[in-house]
Amino acid sequence: MDVFQALPPQKRNYMELLFRNCTEEVKYYMTLIDIEAEHTFIKAGTDCTHIFIILSGKVTGVEWPMHERSYPFKDFGPGDFFGEIECFAGLSQYRISIIASTPCRVLSIPASAYMEWMRMDVDALFLRTQENIHRLITQTAEARKYLFMEGKDRLMVHLIRKFEQRLPTPQVLELKQTRTQIAEEIGFSVKTLNRSIQKLEDMGLIRLQRGKILIPEEGYRAMKAHIEHHING
Known part of the structure; x- marks a missing residue:
């Protein structure tokens, strides 16, 4: 058809x-x-x-x-x-x-x-x-x-979803959500979310700009590979 x-x-x-x-x-x-x-x-x-x-x-x-x-x-x-x-x-x-x-x-x-x-x-x-x-x-x-993932991995899943929703694929995606909104969507406290954000920034997977999360394409690909290998593999 x-x-x-x-x-x-x-x-x-x-x-x-x-x-x-x-x-x-x-x-x-x-x-x-x-x-x-x-x-x-x-x-x-x-x-x-x-x-x-x-x-x-x-x-x-x-x-x-x-x-x-x-x-x-x-x-x-x-x-x-x-x-x-x-x-x-x-x-x-x-x-x-x-x-x-x-x-x-x-x-x-x-x-x-x-x-x-x-x-x-x-x-x-x-x-x-x-x-x-x-x-x-x-x-x-x-x-x-998902329920048994540690905090940073659950945050990765969230950020991967947000990146993949944006078409065409951006070189850098700025997440518009507030931290309270992100925490509610993932099921975290804001305190746990902030710790997870810090871990991903320390790993070089995301950047912070005026408190907003920036996801570069290379960071997205690294997070995607991590989840597929360590969680879904």
């Missing part, structure tokens, strides 16, 4: 295999939507009426716990689905909010048409069940690793 041409080859092939027998209703009602950066296009607690598939750009998943403090927990990109797990689970409302980190193009499909297709197409249902189980297992493992 032409709508998937912008996806990376492996994901494009997956989508073409998935959609090869989709119903005419799905084809008729699917809609392309362009979304501006920083726009919340799925809000937790609202009715789960559509399935969304990211075709280009990056988005961030945001939890809204009981105390109403938001917690951005993961970035997603081309080929990722939203609203689908809620429908499979029989939930009537979205469980997380999704915010566009960059300008995005999204494919929207009415949830009723999507689920009717899944009930009729065994091959498509198997592909999506397999993918969703893999995603849930992977996210659980990532969350477990």
